[in-house]
Amino acid sequence: MRDPFAPFTYNLSDRVALVTGASSGLGERMAKVLAAHGAKVALAARRVDRLSALKAEIEAHGGTAMAxxxxxxxxxxxxxAYDAIEAELGPIDTVIANAGLARDRGRATDNPIDDFTATLDVNLKGAFLTAREAAKRMMANGSRDTERGRIVIxxxxxxxxxxxxMAFYAASKAGVSQMGKVLALDWARMGVNVNMIAPGYIQTEINDGLFDTDYGRAxxxxxxxxxxxxxxxxDGTVLFLCSDHARQVTGTITTVDDGQTLG
Incomplete structure (x- = not known):
């Protein structure tokens, strides 16, 4: 049990973390935060040119990263990707499944079904494949005994x-939240914690220009x-859920929205 008089800090220097969707927005930010607190960070995305720039920035600040x-x-x-990361950085014990896509373009009656499929493929199927492979590796590396497996979706x-x-995007994210809770239950005795973060609206590439419109201002x-x-x-929620302090936290959905859903 932790000494209550010991300073509460986030030291991730013994962790190897993977962040998907790290080429921009929330993923880029979370990768920097993990690296700043000592984690070796694997940066994953389709836009490798952006990852190279992020890797260089992290290394310039004394961190360790690979793209x-x-x-x-x-x-x-x-x-x-998991094979390559483990070969270069070591066994992965921390994963943030962040890669996401938004294809809603107005009323659902006007949107092509291909956009629905693409949204579910990236947001739901992608999160599942990322989490499942993470859990397999964590279990193989002894998470049942160490209880250090951390997956944040x-x-x-x-x-x-x-x-x-927002029928497409909302459906995919509702699926993510429920899927994560089931995975947390499935892997509870294997030392792999699965938790979700439900952010409110943050200015990122995925909603670029929204808040300059009349609808966004409303x-x-x-x-x-x-x-x-x-x-x-x-930042704080990510660090906590990825740290040893979250050993007894699994299956949670943490809302960080500045009260946006209170109105």
């Missing part, structure tokens, strides 16, 4: 808070604090 090309929808690529407040014209006006969340809002 790996990954399409999370592809099972063979996922397995190959990025969901969304749209998984439970009804928003117009959204902000309807939130209790009338603001978009800052980019650093998830």
């Amino acid at each position: 790996v090309a990954l399409d999370v929808m592809d099972e063979a690529q996922t397995i190959a 990025i969901s969304s407040i749209t998984s439970y808070d009804t928003q117009p014209n 959204m902000i006006a309807g939130w209790p604090r009338r603001r978009v969340i800052d980019a650093d809002a998830l």
Whole structure:
């Protein structure tokens, strides 16, 4: 049991972490935060050119990182990516399944079914393949005894808070949240913790331009604090869920939305 008088810090220097969707937005931010706290970080995405720049930035700040090309929808690529990461950085014990896609373009009646399929493939199937391969590796490396397996899946407040014209994205994120809870139960005795973070609206590439529209401005006006969340809002939650301090936390969905769903 932890000494209550000991300072509460996040030292991830003995962890090897994978962040998917690390080429921009939340993934890029979370990779930097993990690296700043000592983790060796594997940066995964399809846009490898961006990953190279992020790797260089992390290393310039004294961190350790590698870039790996990954399409999370592809099972063979996922397995190959894990092989490459473990060969260079060591056994993976921390994973953030963050890769995401938003294809809703108005009313569901106007959206092509291919966009629905693509959204589910990236957001739901991709998160599953990422988490499943992580759990396999963690178990093989002794997570049942160490209890150090950490999987964090990025969901969304749209998984439970009804928003117009977001049927595809909301369905995928609702699936992510429920799937994560089931995986947490399935792997509870194997030392692998699975938790979800449901962010509110943060200015990222995925919603670029939204808050410059009349609709976006109306959204902000309807939130209790009338603001978009800052980019650093998830830092503390991510660090906690990836750390040894979260040993007894699994199957949770943590909302970080600055009260946006209170209105």
